[in-house]
Structures are given as structure tokens and as C-alpha cells.
Amino acid sequence: MSYYDIDAILTDAEQKKVPCKFELDVPELGYLDNNPSQPLKAGTSIGLPLWLAEPLALTSRSPNNPEDSSSSFVTLDLPPSLSNEVMSALKADPRAVPLRDQSHNFYGLGTRMLDVFEEAEICAILRRTFVTRAADIALHARKAGATEDMGVGAGEEFLRGLEEWERKLFRKAHEGAKGTKEWMERVKKY
Amino acid sequence: MDIDDILREVDPTFDSIPEDTRDLQALTRAWVAERSSPELLDWPIDGLFERINERIKQQIEKIEEMTGDMDPKTNFALIVIQTELERYKYLVRSYLRARIAKIDKHTLHYLSNPVIRARLSPPELAYATRHQALLHNHYLSSFLSSFPAPLQNLNDTAGNISMIDAPDLDTAVFIRLLGDTRVEGRGTDEDGAMDGKNGDIVILRWSDAKKLVDTGVAEIV
Amino acid sequence: MYGDLGNKLVQHAKRTQNLSHLPPYQTELVRAVTREVRDLDKDVADLLEPFQGSFNPANDQATACTLLVNHLSMRRNKRCLLAYHRTRADRLEELVWKGYDVVDLAGQQVRDGQGGFNGPPGMATGNGGTSSLSPQEEDYVRQYSDLLAAYKGQWTDIDLTGSLEPPRDLFIDVRVLKDAGEIQTEYGAITLTKNSQFYVRQGDVERLIAQGYLQKLS
Numbered sequence: 001m002s003y004y005d006i007d008a009i010l011t012d013a014e015q016k017k018v019p020c021k022f023e024l025d026v027p028e029l030g031y032l033d034n035n036p037s038q039p040l041k042a043g044t045s046i047g048l049p050l051w052l053a054e055p056l057a058l059t060s061r062s063p064n065n066p067e068d069s070s071s072s073f074v075t076l077d078l079p080p081s082l083s084n085e086v087m088s089a090l091k092a093d094p095r096a097v098p099l100r101d102q103s104h105n106f107y108g109l110g111t112r113m114l115d116v117f118e119e120a121e122i123c124a125i126l127r128r129t130f131v132t133r134a135a136d137i138a139l140h141a142r143k144a145g146a147t148e149d150m151g152v153g154a155g156e157e158f159l160r161g162l163e164e165w166e167r168k169l170f171r172k173a174h175e176g177a178k179g180t181k182e183w184m185e186r187v188k189k190y
Numbered sequence: 191m192d193i194d195d196i197l198r199e200v201d202p203t204f205d206s207i208p209e210d211t212r213d214l215q216a217l218t219r220a221w222v223a224e225r226s227s228p229e230l231l232d233w234p235i236d237g238l239f240e241r242i243n244e245r246i247k248q249q250i251e252k253i254e255e256m257t258g259d260m261d262p263k264t265n266f267a268l269i270v271i272q273t274e275l276e277r278y279k280y281l282v283r284s285y286l287r288a289r290i291a292k293i294d295k296h297t298l299h300y301l302s303n304p305v306i307r308a309r310l311s312p313p314e315l316a317y318a319t320r321h322q323a324l325l326h327n328h329y330l331s332s333f334l335s336s337f338p339a340p341l342q343n344l345n346d347t348a349g350n351i352s353m354i355d356a357p358d359l360d361t362a363v364f365i366r367l368l369g370d371t372r373v374e375g376r377g378t379d380e381d382g383a384m385d386g387k388n389g390d391i392v393i394l395r396w397s398d399a400k401k402l403v404d405t406g407v408a409e410i411v
Numbered sequence: 412m413y414g415d416l417g418n419k420l421v422q423h424a425k426r427t428q429n430l431s432h433l434p435p436y437q438t439e440l441v442r443a444v445t446r447e448v449r450d451l452d453k454d455v456a457d458l459l460e461p462f463q464g465s466f467n468p469a470n471d472q473a474t475a476c477t478l479l480v481n482h483l484s485m486r487r488n489k490r491c492l493l494a495y496h497r498t499r500a501d502r503l504e505e506l507v508w509k510g511y512d513v514v515d516l517a518g519q520q521v522r523d524g525q526g527g528f529n530g531p532p533g534m535a536t537g538n539g540g541t542s543s544l545s546p547q548e549e550d551y552v553r554q555y556s557d558l559l560a561a562y563k564g565q566w567t568d569i570d571l572t573g574s575l576e577p578p579r580d581l582f583i584d585v586r587v588l589k590d591a592g593e594i595q596t597e598y599g600a601i602t603l604t605k606n607s608q609f610y611v612r613q614g615d616v617e618r619l620i621a622q623g624y625l626q627k628l629s
Contacts, residue, residue, distance in 0.1 A: 002355045004494045006425050012487075013418045028458075028477040032412060049414065051487050052480065055350060059479060061472045073476045246568045269581060276578040276614060283569050284577075290562075294504070313565045320558050325500060328551040333445045333492050338452040341489055 007164050011108035017047030018113075019077035020056065048074075050112060057116065078122075081106060082113060087125050094129040095136055098161030106163040130165075137166055141173035213241055214278075221285040223403075223410040228361035228396050230292045230300060233311040242282060249275045289314065292357070297322045298345055299356040359397040365408040366391050374398065413451065413484035416444045417491030424498040433502050436545040441492065448488050451481045503544075503552050507559055508572055509621055513552045514544065574617050583613045584628040591624040 002008060022029075027039040033046050048056070057076045080086075081102035089097050099106040110126050140158050162170060207215075216238055224231055249271060256268045293300055293310065297318050300306055310318060326344055334342055346353045366389065367373070373386040375394035386392060391411065392399075402408035420440050427434055458474055458481075459466055468475035506513045542549070563571045591603040596615045603609070603624065619625045 003351055003353045003490065004355060004497050006421055006428060006494055006498060009421045009490060009494055010418075010425060013414065013421075024472055024476065026473045026476045028473075029480060032480075051414070052483055055483055056476075056479065058350075061468070061475060073472075073479070243566075243568065250568060272612075273578070273581045276581060279569050279573075280578050282566075283571055283573055284575055286566065286569070286571060287575060313562060317558065317562045321555070324551060324554050324558065325497075327554075328500060328547055329493060329496055331550070332496055332545065332547045333441055336445055337448055337489065338485075341448070341452075341485060344493075 007105060007108065011105035011112065012051035013049040014079070014081075014103055014105065014109055016080050016103060017049055018053040018079045019045055020048045020053050020074040021045045021077070022074050023071070024061070024073065045077075050109070054112070054116060076116060078113060078117065078119075079103075079109065082110060082122060087122060090125050090129045094132040099129075099133075099163040099166065100161055102163075104164055107165045133166060134169060137162070137170050138173045141170050142177045144174055209241075210245065213238060213245075217242060217281055217285070219409065221281050221288075224285055224288045226363055226410045228363070229357040229359060230289060230306075230309050232309050233289075233314070239282075239311075242278075246275070246279065246282075249278075290317070293318050294321065296355050296357055297325075298354045302345075302354060359400075360395045362393055363396045363399050364391055364393050364411045365399045365402060366411045367402075367408050369407050371402065371407045373402065413447060414487045414491075416440060416447060417488045420444060420495040421491050424495045427498055427502065433499065433506075433543055435543040436499070436548060437495075438545060441495070444488050444492055448485050451485045451488075455481050499548065500551060503548060504555055507552060507556050510572055510618055511622065513556075514542075514549050570614075570617075572618075573614070574621075578613065581612060582610055583616075584608060584610055585616060585620070585625040586628055587624065588626050589624050591619055594619070 022040055022042055022044050024042050025039055029040040030036050030038045032048065033040055033044060053074065053076055056074045057072050059072060061071050061073050086097070086102055103109050107126065107130065110122070114123055114126075159167065159170065216234065220231070220234060220238075253268065253272060253275070256264055256271075259265070259268075293314060300310060301318055301322060307315065329344070330342075344353055367386045369388050371386050372383065373392055373394070374383045375381065375392075375398040384392075392408075399408065399410070403410060420437060423434070423437055423440070455478060458478060466474070468478075503513060544552070559572075585608065587603045587605055587607050587609070590605050593600050593602045594615065596612060598612075601609060601611065603619070608628070616625055620627055
């Protein structure tokens with residue numbers, strides 16, 4: 001992951017935040033729960049962006065006792081975009097889910113979360129989803145190249161449901177198909 | 191001659207090839223490899239580019255001498271030489287630009303230690319150092335100077351992400367084997383290995399391909 | 412909450428990546444995010460003050476948690492600011508490589524009152540009267556141009572900023588899109604007046620094509 005990468009930074013601040021349960025009272029942090037005058041109580045659950053949630057969950061609050069790994073400031077839960085409902089829908093048909101509605105950086109968020117959570121099943125579902133959809137994307141990208149109407153009509157509708165990695169993949173596949181076509185035509189000419 | 195023919199010509203006939211042809215082969219190879227590898231490769235230290243520069247100069251002078259001549263035969267030769275020169279210059283330009291693009295992208299990484307720094311030519315090193323200084327200054331004057339001192343660094347590696355971006359060495363590359371050799375590659379689920387034959391073309395991660403390329407049993411295509 | 416403004420900056424950067432022109436510099440946002448960092452730093456100092464340098468995180472976990480959140484927010488803002496400036500600097504460098512007089516262009520558009528420059532360089536100016544570059548960016552462009560000129564100077568015969576398309580033909584047909592005055596070629600001087608066509612050596616006119624004065628005819 002790259003420090004200056006715009007998409008990575010945006011992934012860290014997804015609109016659908018990561019649910020975090022605070023494990024202790026913190027007087028100064030009421031503002032995180034939109035309540036600056038009140039202390040933040042232990043047990044409060046609030047959605048925090050990944051850039052804040054992850055290090056809070058991974059930092060031990062008793063550094064002198066590294067054995068006690070359970071004692072972090074917050075406990076994370078999976079964000080809504082990786083919820084059971086979404087997973088079931090993806091299991092049923094990966095192509096039917098507009099991933100972008102779940103998260104603009106769906107896979108980016110997924111990989112980050114799976115660094116923290118041991119979730120073999122989610123991992124397997126995400127991989128299958130990516131592979132299945134990638135084939136579909138390649139197909140659409142080729143078609144868009146053939147009709148020269150990329151970004152219009154049906155193409156646009158299809159693109160709308162793609163998250164950022166997939167859009168990049170689409171652009172690359174499209175350019176690849178176009179480049180090959182141009183090259184073949186040149187070969188014929190000479 | 192096809193580029194493939196040039197590239198396939200390996201050592202046995204090496205000494206019978208004149209130096210200028212050999213240099214063009216070396217340049218072509220360096221160019222192909224630099225464009226395809228995810229990280230910056232070593233700058234050739236055997237004086238290749240000094241010789242190339244010298245030859246380009248000679249050709250330009252020759253063209254200037256010939257231009258005055260109105261004889262149609264000279265004119266035809268002139269066009270051939272100019273075309274050749276343009277292609278030669280293109281190779282050098284494209285090669286240098288591929289390198290600068292990588293250096294610009296991961297400047298701090300390439301400046302970070304002497305081993306990696308040694309891959310840059312002296313002008314590239316000067317450029318990279320200065321470029322980084324300009325950027326740092328630009329950040330300082332735009333906002334960074336009003337930050338608390340401990341936060342002003344650009345090379346922090348603490349925290350969960352390093353500020354020094356590095357190229358992704360697991361990017362896939364195509365290589366051609368120049369001899370029979372065992373090829374081993376790491377995969378996501380399992381690793382793979384095969385007995386490769388001279389001339390085989392394989393796709394694998396650059397981090398696995400690098401040792402084959404470095405020892406000369408394979409080249410990037 | 413902290414970090415939200417920084418995120419706005421990064422969204423600007425994301426948009427910039429997909430635009431052909433460089434949108435105006437977000438002076439106010441940059442200032443606000445920087446101020447946030449200073450405020451956070453002051454909070455940290457205030458929190459630590461009563462401890463007189465003997466703060467032990469294990470004994471006061473609530474304070475430790477607050478400090479961590481402050482610290483992470485500062486680092487986050489720093490990353491957003493850097494990424495925003497870097498994205499713009501990359502774009503400016505690209506324009507310098509293409510040979511545009513970036514500073515002049517940015518100002519010129521303001522004088523012409525154009526919202527979106529229609530040529531390839533395209534420097535939009537949002538709030539009329541100011542350049543789309545910050546003064547610091549103008550400085551940076553000047554310094555980077557000098558640096559590039561110095562590096563190019565080591566390769567006098569190559570023209571590093573020339574075309575990266577493999578050369579196919581020595582001579583090409585071009586149409587003149589904008590008056591470009593007289594140029595010297597080895598076959599003599601040519602006056603490039605609008606709408607005229609010429610058969611010229613590609614190497615002589617590459618720069619003018621890149622700058623949008625000439626169009627290559629295939």
C-alpha cells in the first residue's frame with residue numbers, strides 16, 4: 001500500500017464506517033459520538049473511519065503487559081459492506097450486486113479488514129466474486145471497444161455498479177483490447 | 191533485422207560482432223528490460239552511454255556535411271541516415287524517460303540506501319536529490335513548516351504505513367529463458383516450479399524472475 | 412470530526428486525477444487542515460502538561476486513548492495534505508515536461524477571463540482574478556523547470572522531452588492550427604500561418620505539435 005495513493009487514503013475514510021465498541025470511559029472523546037460535552041462511556045459503539053479504528057483496535061492499552069492482547073481501546077466489528085446479507089447476496093450471484101453501492105473501494109476495504117479479522121469464508125467469497133466479475137468486466141470492456149460507445153448507454157449502467165479496482169480493471173481491459181486492435185490493423189497495412 | 195533476431199543472438203558469436211552493433215543490442219535490451227520491469231535496473235557502467243552519445247554526435251555532424259550536397263544519391267543516403275538516427279535517438283530517449291518516471295515515482299526509496307542509489311547514473315542521482323529537495327521545500331512552504339517539528343519528516347516508517355513508497359516487486363513480468371533452467375515462482379495459493387528450456391517464455395513475479403535475470407539465464411521481454 | 416476536512420482535500424485530488432485541467436488550489440481548505448493539526452498539537456501539550464513529563468499510559472488509559480486519537484488525527488491530516496500537494500505537483504511536472512509555460516498559462520487565462528482553457532493545457536480558474544496555482548506552486552514550477560533544463564542539458568543531442576511515439580516517418584504532413592511565426596529548418600525558414608499545410612521533418616516540429624500549434628495529418 002502506498003502512502004500517497006489517493007484511493008488508499010479514501011478507502012481509509014469510507015462513508016460506511018467501521019463499528020467500534022469502546023472498552024473504557026474516555027472523558028475527552030465525546031465528540032466522536034457527536035456529544036462533545038459528555039464523556040465517551042465504555043460500551044458505546046460508534047462508527048469510525050478505518051484510519052482511526054484500526055490503530056485504536058491494534059494498540060495495546062497496557063504497553064507494559066504485552067501478553068494481555070485483549071486489552072485494546074476498542075473492539076472492531078465488520079463494516080456493513082461486509083455483512084452477512086451482502087455476503088449471501090454475493091454467494092448467490094456475484095454479478096447481481098452493485099458493489100459500488102456497498103463501498104467505492106469495496107475490495108480495498110475488504111483486504112484491509114481481512115488483515116484484522118480471520119474470516120476465511122469472507123475471504124473465499126471476495127475472491128470468487130472478484131474472479132467472476134473480472135471475466136464479466138473483460139467481456140464488457142471488449143464490447144465497449146468494438147462499438148466505440150464506451151461510457152454511453154448500457155456501458156454506463158454497467159460501469160456504475162463497479163467499485164474502484166474494477167473500474168481500473170475495466171479501463172485497462174478496454175485499452176488493451178483497443179491497443180491490440182490498432183496493432184493488428186497496422187500489421188495488415190504494412 | 192527483427193528485434194527478436196538481435197535479442198536471440200547470444201554469446202558464441204559475440205566477439206565477431208562489431209562494437210557498435212553490440213552497443214545497439216545492449217541499448218535495445220536495456221530499453222526493453224527497463225520498460226517492463228517494475229523497479230529501476232542498474233545503469234550500465236561500462237561506458238555504453240558515453241559511446242552512444244559519441245556516435246550520435248558523429249552522425250549529426252555527418253548529416254550536416256551531407257546536407258549541402260545536392261546530388262540525388264547523397265540525398266537518398268541522407269534520408270536513410272536521418273531515419274536511422276531518429277530511431278536511435280528514440281531508443282535512448284524512451285529508455286531515459288522510463289527510468290526518470292520510476293525515479294520520480296519512488297524518489298525517496300531510490301535515495302534511501304547506497305546499494306539502491308548505485309543503480310542511478312550520476313546525472314540521475316543529482317536530479318533525484320534535487321527533485322526531492324524541491325518537493326520537500328514545496329511542502330514546507332505550503333503547510334509543513336507550521337507543523338509540530340516531530341511531524342515534519344517525509345521519511346517516517348513508524349505507524350502502519352511507511353512514508354517511503356517502494357515499487358511493487360511482485361508485479362508480473364514476461365521473461366525469456368536463455369538456457370535450460372529450473373524456474374520457481376511463488377503463487378497466492380501454492381508455489382509452482384518447472385524445468386524451463388532455452389527459449390521458453392514464462393510469466394511470473396518480478397521478485398522471482400529477478401535472480402534468473404541477474405544471473406543471465408533469462409531476459410525480460 | 413477531525414480528519415473530515417483532510418478527506419475533502421483528498422476528494423479534490425481524486426477529482427483532479429480524472430480532469431484534463433488543473434482545478435484551483437484549495438487555499439482555504441489547506442489552511443483549515445493545517446490549523447487543525449496545530450490545534451491538535453496544542454491539545455496534546457495541554458493534556459500532557461499536568462504530568463510534567465512523567466506520563467505513564469498504563470496508569471491513565473483514558474488520557475492515553477485521547478492522545479492516540481489526537482496523534483492519529485494529526486498523522487491523517489498530514490497524509491491528506493501531502494497526497495493533495497503531491498497529486499498537483501505531479502500534474503505540474505507533467506506540464507513542464509510537455510513544454511508549457513505553466514505559470515504564464517495559468518495567469519493568461521485569468522486575464523482572458525476563460526473558465527476552461529480549451530487547448531490541451533487547460534488551467535481552469537474558479538474564482539476570477541486569481542491563478543489556479545498557489546504562489547508556492549508557481550515557485551515550484553519555476554524551480555522544477557530549471558531542474559529539468561539542467562538534466563536535459565546532459566543529453567544535448569537526444570531532446571529528452573521529444574515524442575515517446577516510435578518514429579515512423581522522417582517527414583510528415585502538418586496543418587497549422589495557430590499562427591506560430593517563422594521556424595528554422597535545415598531546408599530553410601518556414602512561416603507557419605494559420606490553416607496552411609506543410610510537409611516537414613517531424614523532429615523540427617514535434618514541440619509545436621505538442622503545444623497545439625500544429626496538427627499532424629495522417
